[in-house]
Amino acid sequence: MSVGQRLKSLRLSSGMSLRAVAEIIGVQHGSVSKWENETNNIKRHHLQALSAHFDVSEQWLIFGEDVGQSPKTFLKENSLQTRFDSLEEEDKDFLLDFLTRYIAAKKNRKT
Secondary structure (H helix, E strand, O other), X not given: OOHHHHHHHHHHHOOOOHHHHHHHHOOOHHHHHHHHOOOOXXXXXXXXXXXXXXXXXXXXXXXXXXXXXOHHHHHHHOOHHHHHHOOOHHHHHHHHXXXXXXXXXXXXXXX
């Protein structure tokens, strides 16, 4: 897996858009896309900001190796399912109701 693939994997598993990552790092969303597609190299200070935001080491982001937290652990701990499971039942019910209504409204708009 390449640095661009690792970055994209972290971004998608976190449910973030290109724009969201770009805003956090302070670049244009096209820059993040170019990093993911490996048409541009990531500057050191951007690499540091990405590593800090996603809580992975620069070494792992560049080489796929790390002595600290594994990417698999990071992805598992930050998955949508894990976050949902950690909510109180009342909050889970609220979100499920909201999503049900949202999906129904989207379907109604398409027809």
